[in-house]
């Protein structure tokens with residue numbers, strides 16, 4: 433018979449062996465990447481406030497490391513501050529760095545119903561099918577098919593600016609949303625109170641709000657999701673129900689329009705991504721019900737991922753142009769030389785390197801997405817001698833990479849010329865030795881933005897035509913002095929310049945006429 437002392441001794445021996453085991457195995461585990469010390473055991477309770485990307489860059493400099501680690505109460509957060517680290521991990525090891533973390537987004541995915549969003553989905557068969565579908569429609573070749581739609585939306589945008597220049601931000605929002613609805617579904621949006629744009633904006637509001645850590649307790653205490661909405665303190669259930677309506681509407685209503693049009697007359701259905709996917713599905717051997725769900729998620733994600741970001745970059749470029757009239761002049765001179773009194777077209781692309789450089793600088797200067805959407809690694813890893821445990825949240829510091837002074841000297845200044853050089857034959861061309869920010873601003877590896885070609889084309893066309901037809905000058909104060917707007921931003925998931933004054937007007941009556949003519953042509957009236 434064992435007495436109490438034997439049992440105690442046995443327990444103590446087992447504990448000693450276990451401690452020894454832990455010590456031995458822990459000694460073999462390399463250290464985590466460096467980072468600021470947190471509280472004992474729990475680490476950090478919250479990530480730094482926005483602009484967190486600046487803090488992460490500064491920590492990188494302080495600890496002399498391009499990867500930073502924070503223990504967030506047991507969740508490991510890894511921030512990659514250099515392009516090399518992003519390439520090494522998110523690209524070269526993309527086989528296990530392409531998951532998305534789902535912890536902390538119960539409100540968004542389960543209660544609001546945004547789990548269908550392709551950008552939030554976990555790395556698995558459904559995401560892979562969605563990605564394949566997206567690549568088939570968004571690739572550099574296929575997006576050219578949507579150029580007439582881009583031309584029409586940009587023409588409408590410029591004409592609205594001509595008519596009401598002071599509300600250019602409203603026109604810009606409509607441009608970004610209209611582009612997505614037109615390219616995605618072949619739907620023409622209404623200028624005021626469009627039902628699709630209203631639902632998409634409501635969905636976007638949910639996305640921006642619910643993704644901020646700490647907004648909803650249910651993201652930490654998951655069992656709260658079972659509390660009924662009438663229960664005291666369960667207002668979040670009401671919010672979720674309200675958002676859910678818009679979230680399901682924006683996924684299904686426009687898709688159903690295309691489905692009906694296709695059933696009626698496929699030939700007459702306007703070319704759009706939803707139509708392309710429906711046509712592709714006819715050849716697919718996969719279950720059509722399943723594929724339709726995947727496709728609804730892919731096209732439905734376009735607004736969330738593509739509207740705010742495109743709008744942010746164009747608004748940021750407006751700001752830079754007002755701050756730097758000399759850059760505006762150079763861009764206009766280069767356009768005038770090539771276009772000789774007409775508005776630029778996509779066929780002018782190769783002959784307008786200055787506009788190309790301007791778009792690159794717009795993407796670099798104040799990136800729309802400063803801290804990349806988080807990736808998650810599905811297995812333990814060691815990089816540069818540091819341990820990165822499985823299920824870490826891994827974020828690329830896009831801002832830090834695009835503000836690296838060793839790559840982009842004087843990085844806080846807007847200088848499109850940094851991307852240009854004069855070739856031996858005297859012509860100005862893009863300088864291939866300067867890293868192209870599009871390889872950073874749109875993320876990395878298998879989760880890299882599938883909408884990047886469409887985004888680039890839209891921004892290029894909007895800016896090229898805007899500069900050709902309008903001057904965007906500084907507004908004047910009460911004493912008639914020009915006001916240089918500050919480069920101030922509203923930080924968030926996407927970064928937008930704060931409202932700033934400017935004075936937009938056609939460069940001449942002839943330029944104003946070009947804008948109306950272009951709209952007539954794009955609308956098929958001429």
Ligand code: HEM
Nearest residue numbers: 551734737738741742801805874875876879880881883887
């Ligand atoms: C200037 C405009 C844009 C910027 C700066 C931008 C940037 C990004 C970034 C940084 C990511 C995350 C990549 C990663 O996780 O590594 C992303 C993902 C995504 N973007 Fe964009 N984007 C833009 C426009 C668009 C457009 C126009 C569309 C669609 C038409 C789009 C669709 C998507 C989708 C669906 C994802 C999720 C991809 C996935 O999780 O597999 N984006 N974008």
